[in-house]
Amino acid sequence: MNAFRIALANIRFPATPDESVTLAEQAIAQASIERAGLICFPECFVPGYRGLGKSVPPPDPAFLERAWSAIAAAAAKATIVGFQDKVQVDPSEDNIYSPGSGRRVFQTGPLTFGVAICHEGWRYPETVRWAVRHGAHIVFHPHFHLAEPGSYRPSTFADPANSFHEKAALCRAAENTCYFATVNFAGAGSPTTSAVVRPDGTLLSYQPYGKEGLLIADIDITAATGLLAARYRLQ
Numbered sequence: 001m002n003a004f005r006i007a008l009a010n011i012r013f014p015a016t017p018d019e020s021v022t023l024a025e026q027a028i029a030q031a032s033i034e035r036a037g038l039i040c041f042p043e044c045f046v047p048g049y050r051g052l053g054k055s056v057p058p059p060d061p062a063f064l065e066r067a068w069s070a071i072a073a074a075a076a077k078a079t080i081v082g083f084q085d086k087v088q089v090d091p092s093e094d095n096i097y098s099p100g101s102g103r104r105v106f107q108t109g110p111l112t113f114g115v116a117i118c119h120e121g122w123r124y125p126e127t128v129r130w131a132v133r134h135g136a137h138i139v140f141h142p143h144f145h146l147a148e149p150g151s152y153r154p155s156t157f158a159d160p161a162n163s164f165h166e167k168a169a170l171c172r173a174a175e176n177t178c179y180f181a182t183v184n185f186a187g188a189g190s191p192t193t194s195a196v197v198r199p200d201g202t203l204l205s206y207q208p209y210g211k212e213g214l215l216i217a218d219i220d221i222t223a224a225t226g227l228l229a230a231r232y233r234l235q
Contacts, residue, residue: 001220001222002110002220002221002222003218003219003220003221004037004038004109004110004111004137004218004219004221005034005035005036005037005216005217005218005219006036006037006038006039006040006138006181006196006216006217006219007027007030007031007034007036007038007039007040007214007215007216007217008039008040008181008183008194008195008196008207008214008215008217009024009027009031009039009040009041009042009045009183009194009214010042010183010184010185010186010193010194010207010211010212010213010214010215011023011027011041011042011045011185011186011212011213011214012185012186012187012212013048013049013054013185013187014045014046014047014048016048017046017047017048017056017057017060017063017067020045020046020047020048020067021046021066021067021070021071023045024041024045024046024067024071024074025070025071025074027039027041027214028071028074028075029074030214031214031216034214034216036214036216037108037109037111038108038111038113039075039214040140040142040181040183041142041183042142042143042144042183042184042185043086043117043118043142043143043144043183044144045142045185046064046067046071047060047063047064047067049144050096050097051093051096053146082104082106084100084103084104084106084114084115084117085099085100085101086099086100086117086118086120087099087100087101087102087103087120087127088119088120088124088127090118090119103127103130103131104134105131105134105135105136110221111137111138111221112135112136112137113131113136113137113138113139113140114128114130114131114132114134114136114138114139114140115131115139115140115141115142116128116131116139116140116141116172117141117142117143118141118142118143118144119143121139121141121143121168121169121172121180121182122143122164122165122168123168125171125172125175125176128172128176128178128180129175129176129229129232131178132176132177132178132226132229132230133226133229133230133232135226136178136224136226137178137179137219137221137224137226138178138179138180138181138219138224139172139176139178139179139180139181140181140183141169141172141180141181141182141183142183143182143183143184143192144184144185145165145184145185145190145191145192146185146187146190146191147187147188147189147190147191148191151189151191152191153189153191153209154166154191154193154209155209157193157195157203157206158170158203162191162192163191163192165191165192166182166192166195169182169195169197170197170201170202170203171201172197173197173198173199173200173201174197174199174200174201174228175201175228175229176199176226176228176229177199177200177224177225177226177227177228177229178199178224178226178229179196179197179198179199179204179219179223179224180196180197181194181195181196181197181217182194182195182197186207186210186211186212186213187210188210189209189210190209190210193206193207193208193209193210194206194207194215195207195215196215196217196219198223199223199224199225204217204219205217
């Protein structure tokens with residue numbers, strides 16, 4: 001077994017951009033105490049996800065530069081090792097975000113990982129498969145999923161009464177023989193939560209719904225063979 005410890009930041013939606021940096025720094029410090037080698041935050045945690053009933057100030061490049069520097073310092077990094085933007089933007093987000101271009105995988109120690117953001121991971125299996133075919137042992141899936149009025153409030157991950165989203169997480173891992181780590185904000189009545197899925201599609205662990213904190217998980221890199229992703233025939 002070649003173990004690697006990860007942390008998923010299942011924390012509340014920041015009240016302000018400045019609080020997003022503070023919360024990120026606190027989560028990084030706690031992940032270090034827990035001896036995690038990597039931490040993942042929900043989608044657009046800094047400065048906060050725009051739209052969906054949330055009030056976030058207009059884009060501020062100067063703030064983002066300061067935020068990235070502060071968070072990098074908290075992670076004891078002197079440089080940025082790479083960037084992965086959201087490439088496939090949901091039509092409902094067209095007036096909020098512009099899609100990025102290109103995909104890449106990242107390396108930290110023995111672990112290679114990829115990123116598929118929000119509905120990229122839910123609805124487009126090829127976003128996860130691409131990363132695994134390029135060596136990723138795990139694909140991180142930051143997202144933002146709020147409770148809707150009158151919606152079902154799950155208490156168990158991938159409950160059949162819940163929406164399709166968490167079942168999709170199990171599928172992304174199983175169909176690619178990789179780990180899949182999905183990361184949401186902590187919120188009352190949240191329809192999805194942060195979780196880690198094994199390469200055989202079974203659940204490794206999940207954060208209790210609505211409970212703020214870090215989900216710590218030890219993954220076995222050798223189990224993420226990418227076998228099924230490698231067998232997929234590209235068209």
